[in-house]
Amino acid sequence: MPGGRLNQQDRQRIAAGLADGLSYAEIARRLDRPTSTISREVGRNGGPGGYRPQQAHQATVQRARRDTPAPPHTAGPPGGAVEEEIVELAVRSGMPRMTARVHVDLLLSEDGRRTAAELAGRLKVSPASVSAAVNFLVQQGYVRRERDPRRRRDIYVVDDEAWYHSVVISARQTLESAQAAMRGAETVGLDRPAAQRLAKAGTFLERVTLDMMESADRWRTLLA
Structure with missing residues (x-):
């Protein structure tokens, strides 16, 4: 329906x-x-x-079974309030809630490292939910995988460089869209209004994105 x-x-x-x-x-x-x-x-x-x-x-289906009404809000430890606030901000920016919860749990861990089993246990969710969230975070550069050869398991890591990589990956994706828009404008014909809109949008996004990538490279040393 x-x-x-x-x-x-x-x-x-x-x-x-x-x-x-x-x-x-x-x-x-x-x-x-x-x-x-x-x-x-x-x-x-x-x-x-x-x-x-x-x-x-x-x-x-599993998420639907787990969903229950939220309990009344009570005062808790400061860390919990901070975690909730960061999750909500990430969700507002467009990140799926489960992905945001995994990301924030990694961010607030002492060494920025968790296994899938640790994430599933801490967040009380299924391994499949953790896997989907981590795949997204890895693709976007927020998290990287490390292999534990002794125990044959993946460890998910958030380090300082993750912020640089996430900015660059996002910028590259936007740059691809900008370049596609400019190619589309040429295909349609630059004498047409629709093509001119595409060309302007593509040029704007390209300039802004290149500036962002240059800025990320320039300030990367702050993460060292």
Whole structure:
């Protein structure tokens, strides 16, 4: 039903659309859903390269079973309040809540290191939920993986360099969009109003993004 929850068939169609290289907007149009619904669904379930419809559906069912009304707010330790505030800010910026919780738990750990089992235990969520969140964070440069050869497990790490890498990855993605817009303008024909809008938007985004990347390189030493 348009506007309702995604079902298993919807998730199969999302996976097919991603395999065909369709944009989130086009997949959303075909499913008659908001683009934000598709973006959240893919982001919280492995990202474009790791989305699996069956696992995504199972993870959603498990989340629904765990959802209970929030207890009345009571005063707690300062660390808990800080954690909640950072999570809410990340969610407002567009990060899925589960991903934000994993990221903040890593940020506030003493050494910035956790295993998947530790994250699942601390956050009281399924390993599948942790895996989807970590995949997104790794793709965006917020977290990196390290292999523990003795115990054959991955360790997820947030270090100072993560901030630099996340900025650069985001900037590169925006730069690709800017360059695509400028190529599109040339294809359409620069004498047409639509092409001129594309060219202006592409040029603006390119200049701003290049400035951002240059600034990130210039101030990287602050993270050393």
